[in-house]
Amino acid sequence: MELKKNSQTFQDFNSTILKPSNEEQIQQIIRYCYKNNLPIEIVGTGSKKEIGKNLQCKKILDMSNISGIMDYKPDELYITVKPSTPINSIQEELKKNNQYLAFEPVNFEKIFGKDSKEGTIAGALSCNFSGSRRFKVGSARDHILGFKGYNGKGEKIKSGGTVQKNVTGYDLSKLIVGSFGTLVVLTEITLKVLPLESDTKTIVISGLPLEDSLETMGSALNSSNDPSGAVFYPENFRNSFIFNDLAYPGSITGIRLEGTFGSIDRRIKNFYNQWSLNEKKTTILDKTQSIIFWEDTRSLKVFSNTDKSLLRAVVPPSETTNLISRLRLFHANYFFDWGGALVWLELDYLSSEKIDQIRKRVVDVGGYLTVIKSKQNLKDSTEVFTVDPIEFRISQNIKKSFDPKRIFNPGRMYRGI
């Protein structure tokens, strides 16, 4: 594809891949596709391209040129970036001021084996799959302050702003997060940033059976010790974690503490007393090991290069044990994050019927299921996301209000949206 030099006008509409280099061109492309009823697949670096239903769009809108930090005000706790800015480079920039994006977006690099590395900020927002700190700081949707972008008619729209507290008009920013690029092509995103925690340690209790681990995590979350991560890996994943200080065999229950050095030690002491940790196989991972442990969790290391299918279930934590026992017949590998509220499942043989059965069990306990990767490429024959008919109807109306001709990622979430 060629761009005419020194021109703002987009030239090559005949290409399959349309790669704008500025905002004006984005608008021209969307207007062109709107006028000609051309569905577009919106991509950044493609790190999460495989999540969602398969798309067969006539055009691909490659947004990878629209990248860069536009405005960063550490004192005001916000950063404004272009959509295809890599998450890594945002975190690097923030680190210079001892700040970070606290929501730890899931890194699928090890799952889809892409060179795209961790992907772009718009990709992370489109999926809203947030990491282990979820129960403490919220997910991506809780950290977006505002956006600018184009709707399906090519009209420039904005919502929110750069300030922390804002109720002016509907909160469209939240609606955009998790919409898998079906509502708006983003051009600017403003995010809340937070001060980096000065220190971190992780308590690892080895060998706890599932029920005991869930109880321990529940009691950690219900305590005033303010944990920022609670994860359980069954024994079969033990060898994925090699740390100098971790000597015990068996399952891993990891509880993360962050804050000042003294306060972490105080809280660890509290846990020792509350749970009689002296009598259990307990290891304390220091800052370096702790950071690696949670990075491994965030990047789903235990499922690295998996050729199996991957499902993500979110449930009320009180129901996790119940769910796992109801899923036993499916022989899945699993681990829990969010103190038991997030269950990652890896399955070998999957069929549409099996997904339906698993989804029914998840929905029965008040949760929802998302198919992240399906080995047998079942995404056309089964639902990737969970939605009830009324929510579907509302979502369809919302889609229409943004993208009346359904040109943005049509069918990526559900048929008809």
Add this chain to the structure above:
Amino acid sequence: MPKIDNKVIQNRDQIIKDLGKFISKENILSHQDEIKPYETDGLTAYKQKPLIVILPETTKEVSKVLSYCNKNKIKVVPRGAGTGLSGGALPSADCVLLSLGKFNKILEIDFKNRCVVAQTGVTNLAITQAVQDNNFYYAPDPSSQIACSIGGNVAENSGGIHSLKYGTTTNNILGLKVVLMDGTITKIGGKVFDSPGYDLLGLMTGSEGLLCVITEVTAKILRKPDTIKAALLGFPTIEDSGNCVGEIIAEGIIPAGMEIMDKALIQATEKFSKAGYPLDAEAMMIVELDGTDLDVTELLKKIAEIGKKNNCTTVKISNSEEERLKFWSGRKAAFPACATLAPDYFCMDGTIPRGKLAEVLREITRLSKEYNLPVANAFHAGDGNLHPLILYDANDQQSLEKAEKFGADILKYCVKVGGVLTGEHGVGIEKRELMCEMFNQNDIQQQLNIKIALDPSSLLNPGKVYPILRKCAEQGRIHVHGAKEKFSDIPRF
């Protein structure tokens, strides 16, 4: 307000009769004396009695009322506790006012999943009270928390003094049961984090009663921190206090609460609550920290140092829970204290970048002189949410008009420096005309498209939030700049 539908008013008796088929008679209020309490909300400058008031008791009843009104093109204004400050629950003469006061039960307390399921009319404070014996609490704490309803909090996305660290309502709820204008009942979310499709929870929260009627809320509860302490700092200038806030944040400290009051308010609240505020200070800051004892003590020391560096003249640190509450007692009484200064006040609600505090306060002082109306300022300094209280006399028509213009000028200035019109009170009718200061016609049209998608006849809480002709909402658009609308003789919806 929207054009009155005289046909609906003429049909009043028939409507009462029809609604009586599924709402018990004692829950339909139609006598002028009965409906008078519903003529206004916390924005008392505007008053209008509704056609009738309905007090449903179940979600099914809400659904039937909405479905009936939808079919018969009758406007519906939902109302929680009526404490809103932007006129979001102001009725129109031809509307059915749906008061959710009878939805007053806590349905479930679930410590395992750290949430409370409450009916929409349960007060904000009642949620904390229901779980505080187990050392839990519900984080958002608007100053009206003793009276305001959780459903109203969701509709307005209410905040409070702890929002910088703990977020506003939208960050603290997990699920809703709602009824759409066509009578559809649906659950959104549940006891789980996030949603598998569009974030409808995020959309409905803060939608000011325009998209749905909320009947149940699943609120997230948090474990109470071990230690909570507050510091009181007095400053010789507003600039100093503003700089201090900036440096605290730059130091990487996120306090649980950080409030600033100006001299006028320090004096008024001190007289009212005897909290021990520094009367000689031009600005006063209350900083609250929570967490482990060690963290709180260490960070308070740091904050005192930052304060001194920024010329603070007084530093007091609470030594007991009583003292901490005493520090807050004045701030929490800021609004009633203003009632001792003037017969009426307008409480504005812009949010600004923290760094612009001194500049915005200077502009407010200038405007105060220009309009010849006194003003007192309270400020959620942590998140940049400013509450100038404009003092006026509602019985004096000129004073009311001046106060409204003064308020509008403040909000315009907030937007000019990169802020927004409202941080936590909502747009309602109060700031409706100012929406075009912040949004252009595309932005507003997109929001209206969502409204039309969920409520095609624009019957649910019409006339609020958006300054657009209803006709235009459906067929086209019109730009309204500032408060000067182009066709002021055409009724608006």
